[in-house]
Amino acid sequence: MHTYEHSVLLDPDKCTGCTTCLRHCPTEAIRIKDGHAVINDARCIDCGECIRMCPHKAKRAVCSSxxxxxxxxxxxxxxxxxxxxxxxxxxxxxxxxxxxxxxxxxxxxxxxxxxxxxxxxxxxxxxxxxxxxxxxxxxxxxxxxxxxxxxxxxxxxxxxxxxxxxxxxxxxxxxxxxxxxxxxxxxxxxxxxxxxxxxxxxxxxxxxxxxxxxxxxxxxxxxxxxxxxxxxxxxxxxxxxxxxxxxxxxxxxxxxxxxxxxxxxxxxxxxxxxxxxxxxxxxxxxxxxxxxxxxxxxxxxxxxxxxxxxxxxxxxxxxxxxxxxxxxxxxxxxxxxxxxxxxxLFDELPEYHPISRLSDSMAESMRMMADIQKIKGNLPGIDCGACGAPSCRAFAEDIVKGTARLSDCVFNNPKRKGEG
Ligand code: SF4
Ligand code: SF4
CATH class of the missing domain: 3.40.50.1780 (Rossmann fold)
Structure with missing residues (x-):
């Protein structure tokens, strides 16, 4: 598959993990992992919103000289x-x-x-x-x-x-x-x-x-x-x-x-x-x-x-x-x-990969969708961003895709809740 080369990059040394960009990305391409923003290349559309919003100038546009x-x-x-x-x-x-x-x-x-x-x-x-x-x-x-x-x-x-x-x-x-x-x-x-x-x-x-x-x-x-x-x-x-x-x-x-x-x-x-x-x-x-x-x-x-x-x-x-x-x-x-x-004129539009498609198999997609709904039902629904995802729904999807754990949510982590 052709990998898309992006022009919006993150400087991890400047990023404080403040979550500002997370809340403004129109395609939910950003997650906070280990205290820093991470951009998902498949979702990023190079809109530059995160460059505009970052209070620490940790995102920048890259072009030629x-x-x-x-x-x-x-x-x-x-x-x-x-x-x-x-x-x-x-x-x-x-x-x-x-x-x-x-x-x-x-x-x-x-x-x-x-x-x-x-x-x-x-x-x-x-x-x-x-x-x-x-x-x-x-x-x-x-x-x-x-x-x-x-x-x-x-x-x-x-x-x-x-x-x-x-x-x-x-x-x-x-x-x-x-x-x-x-x-x-x-x-x-x-x-x-x-x-x-x-x-x-x-x-x-x-x-x-x-x-x-x-x-x-x-x-x-x-x-x-x-x-x-x-x-x-x-x-x-x-x-x-x-x-x-x-x-x-x-x-x-x-x-x-x-x-x-x-x-x-x-x-x-x-x-x-x-x-x-x-x-x-x-x-x-x-x-x-x-x-x-x-x-x-x-x-x-x-x-x-x-x-x-x-x-x-x-x-x-x-x-x-x-x-x-x-x-x-x-x-x-x-x-x-x-x-x-x-x-x-150009003949063909690029091959699209809709972000809503969870799997190439319809049965698998439906199973994943059902799992997302179930997990989402057990989340607080306040989209606080503390888990590193922009919304509770996006966090539930990350869990189903295996890129996040339920314990990343402060409301579902006994230690963070002070119960452990
Ligand atoms: S807004 Fe800037 S500092 Fe905050 S998480 Fe995003 S890149 Fe990092
Ligand atoms: S450039 Fe736009 S789409 Fe890409 S990570 Fe930043 S806000 Fe999201």
Missing amino acids: LQNMGRFKWKIALPAPALYGQFDNLEDIDYVLDGLLKIGFDDVYEVAKAAELVSAYTRLYLKTDGVKKPVISSACPVVVRLIGLRFPSLADNIIHMLPPMEVAAGLAKERALKQHPELSDEDIGVCFISPCPAKVSYVKNGFADYKSRVDEVVSISEIYFMLISEMKLDANIKSLSESGMLGIGWARSGGEATAIFNQDYLAADGIDNVIKVLDQIENGNIPPLEFIELNACTGGCVGGVMTIQNPFISKSRLVSLRRFLPVSQNFLSKEESEYIPESY
């Missing part, structure tokens, strides 16, 4: 649109793009440009017969993985469109090969400047058999400090940006959905809200909708844990910045609008 790009002859930066929201008084995106060239990139391909193309093809996708509605965006890798683990019945609703970062990587490499025929494929390196660890994991693992075309992922926080020392006000700055309001809008919640030009959409952000919406779709408890945009981070990508700025400030900066931009610089021609090119 810019130095890793040194192995390529031609280095291309793919800035996420959330990068533009990090700077005070930014009036022109070209200052950021020019700064990227000054810190050593040979070319820049805006993810916002690819986002405008993805939006255009999403409009076409929604008109295709047989597409299961509501269509759910595939742009947030946390949401795609969450659906696989907790809502597998909604997997067919996920749009089979590659996320803008991936489309940008392909188009950037194509452009480099065209403009520089002396280069080979291996000479060209593409580096995504990311707001969140989930995109790092996406690049490491790809989608099912699909291998990402991005070579390295660095954090917005790393690039930010290099950029501010290079960005200078210059009246003669070269025009570099090739995106408009629609593409930049993808950085915040609602931006992708408004770019489909259809009123029947819903956009939700923040992992708890995302789970509520997915619950409602699964229960058939939402009005008929065409499109659903879900972002695990509050505010959308501007709220990623690898950004610098408060997401609400970033959002308001992007609103001011967008006022000076054209609607889009990437509308499709009549010929381009006839069908969606293969390079924008």
